[in-house]
Amino acid sequence: MAAFAKFEDRLAVVTGGASGIGRELLHQLVRRGTHVAACDIDRNGLDAAVRQARAINPDVRVTAHVHDVADQKSVVRFAKEVAKLHASRAIHLLFNNAGIVGGTSFVVGQRDEWERTFAVSWFGTYYCTRAFLPMLIAADQGVIVNTSSVSGVWASLGARAPHTAYSSAKFAIRGFTESLLVDLRVHAPHVSAVLVIPGHVRTGMPAPPRSWRRALNSLFADYKPVSSTQAAEAILSAIAKGNWRVIIGQDAQAVDERVRADPWTAYD
Numbered sequence: 001m002a003a004f005a006k007f008e009d010r011l012a013v014v015t016g017g018a019s020g021i022g023r024e025l026l027h028q029l030v031r032r033g034t035h036v037a038a039c040d041i042d043r044n045g046l047d048a049a050v051r052q053a054r055a056i057n058p059d060v061r062v063t064a065h066v067h068d069v070a071d072q073k074s075v076v077r078f079a080k081e082v083a084k085l086h087a088s089r090a091i092h093l094l095f096n097n098a099g100i101v102g103g104t105s106f107v108v109g110q111r112d113e114w115e116r117t118f119a120v121s122w123f124g125t126y127y128c129t130r131a132f133l134p135m136l137i138a139a140d141q142g143v144i145v146n147t148s149s150v151s152g153v154w155a156s157l158g159a160r161a162p163h164t165a166y167s168s169a170k171f172a173i174r175g176f177t178e179s180l181l182v183d184l185r186v187h188a189p190h191v192s193a194v195l196v197i198p199g200h201v202r203t204g205m206p207a208p209p210r211s212w213r214r215a216l217n218s219l220f221a222d223y224k225p226v227s228s229t230q231a232a233e234a235i236l237s238a239i240a241k242g243n244w245r246v247i248i249g250q251d252a253q254a255v256d257e258r259v260r261a262d263p264w265t266a267y268d
Contacts, residue, residue, distance in 0.1 A: 001192035003242035008033035011091045016098035018045030020203030024232035030057040037082040039065040069098045069124030079131040090138035095145045096125040103165025114165040121169035142191040148173040150199045150252040154259050158211025199249030200225040223250040
């Protein structure tokens, strides 16, 4: 993909902007002079993150949008709000970052929890990409940044630890993003896609269970989880350089290499 060298005076949309990687993306983008429309279902957390962003750089426009990305109608309203409040028919960066954890077992787990996890983590990415694609195409250069996970490479949390809803969603995001690479080259070559594959990042989401450190014969037992700041820095650096695949964390790197080298025994 083409390098995205200029962040100043561009417009970015960030979902899941109230906490974790999303909040750090918001804050690092405004430091680069990027205008940002931040979205989250957590109104209080979002308002706090936006206040902090405005204090970091009062010269950029930062707007807060409270929407459920799993609700298609709400996402359509979100896109219209961004166009109106930023007086723009184009955006340059779309960060599909929102996601939740839950629905570990398809067999014995609660269906409502499973479907909610899948809806936020997958349909949130799909709906936002659908809604904002015309605005990305209207820009001189656009980038769709989709946050998958190490769980989109390996669908487990370790021995006897299923992770079905979240993994299914993250596998879907991975496949969707990789398919967009080809689709965009043919139909919108000035728009590109970036796949983000984080391992355990210190955010407000639950930490992996103990089985995670013992996974794959303790392959990454001594890993150190990265911070949200480090994750956001890695993502923005990859975009600037034109890298379409971003693996974040020692655990994610180890799992990616192990599963690609020997997928047949990955779940033994």
